[in-house]
Amino acid sequence: MKIALIAHDRMKEEIVQLAMAYESILAEHELYATGTTGGRIMDATSLKLTRFLSGPLGGDQQIGAMIAKNEMDLIIFLRDPLTSQPHEPDIIALLRLCDVHKIPFATNLGSAEIMLKALERGELAWRDVLHKENEA
Numbered sequence: 001m002k003i004a005l006i007a008h009d010r011m012k013e014e015i016v017q018l019a020m021a022y023e024s025i026l027a028e029h030e031l032y033a034t035g036t037t038g039g040r041i042m043d044a045t046s047l048k049l050t051r052f053l054s055g056p057l058g059g060d061q062q063i064g065a066m067i068a069k070n071e072m073d074l075i076i077f078l079r080d081p082l083t084s085q086p087h088e089p090d091i092i093a094l095l096r097l098c099d100v101h102k103i104p105f106a107t108n109l110g111s112a113e114i115m116l117k118a119l120e121r122g123e124l125a126w127r128d129v130l131h132k133e134n135e136a
């Protein structure tokens with residue numbers, strides 16, 4: 001599965017803690033992140049991630065481009081609900097594309113944990129089925 005990990009600045013510590021707690025599960029998948037988030041996770045774990053640009057510089061849009069092609073299987077995006085972001089339109093666009101393609105999207109720690117546990121149990125296997133159907 002292709003998984004994107006993104007966090008706004010005030011949520012960086014939470015995503016690092018999440019990545020540490022679920023490192024063994026995440027390590028089985030292909031991981032992507034916006035620039036700073038990816039750097040923080042790689043510093044704290046031995047996970048390998050493909051890092052895009054920082055969010056405000058276009059990283060959300062780069063991840064959005066993969067979502068538009070239905071290539072991303074799960075997005076964990078710990079958004080800061082209390083701080084406005086200069087690149088808000090990019091964030092909304094990313095969310096919208098997930099809804100277009102029905103891609104699971106967690107925006108806080110509570111839902112992220114549920115999704116990672118579901119991932120571990122194989123409950124996102126329908127995404128593989130979908131990719132195989134699209135290839136045929």
Ligand SMILES: O=C(CO)COP(=O)(O)O
Nearest residue numbers: 034035036037054055056
């Ligand atoms: O701003 C972000 C998402 O909108 C995150 O970007 P960084 O991971 O580069 O901080």
